[in-house]
Amino acid sequence: MQIKQTAMAGTLESSDIQIMLSQGEKGITFDLTSDVKKQFGDAIKKTIQDVLASYQIDDVMVKVVDKGALTPVIKARAITVVQRAMDQKDQPNWEVL
Structure with a gap:
């Protein structure tokens, strides 16, 4: 599936994460x-990649600013931003949830 528009979810508050998706050209690129990137950077990326894979998104630029979010928060923000980027705000993919 393709990203239809640039979208963002999350805040820059403590214990949260802000994720922005925009159209990519060759695979998934992360910023x-x-x-805690050194300790948890790979786990943060994997959580977001798992959500992207469940929506079959493979060409996207992902910008992430983490403020110590736990895995369930990362997953929730990733699902939200994907649905916004695909313009499916009112039509959630229940299988992913």
Whole structure:
């Protein structure tokens, strides 16, 4: 599936994460900013990649600013931003949830 528009979800508050998706050209590219990138950067990317895979999105640019979010928060924000980017705000994909 394709990203229809640039979208963002999340805040820059403590214990949250902000994810922005925009159209990509060759695969999934990440720009990750996090104080805990060294310890948890791979886990953050994997959580977001799993959500993207469940929506069959493979060409996207992902910009992430993490402020110490836990995995369920990362997943919720990723699902939200994907639905916004695909313009499916009122039609959630229940199988993904």
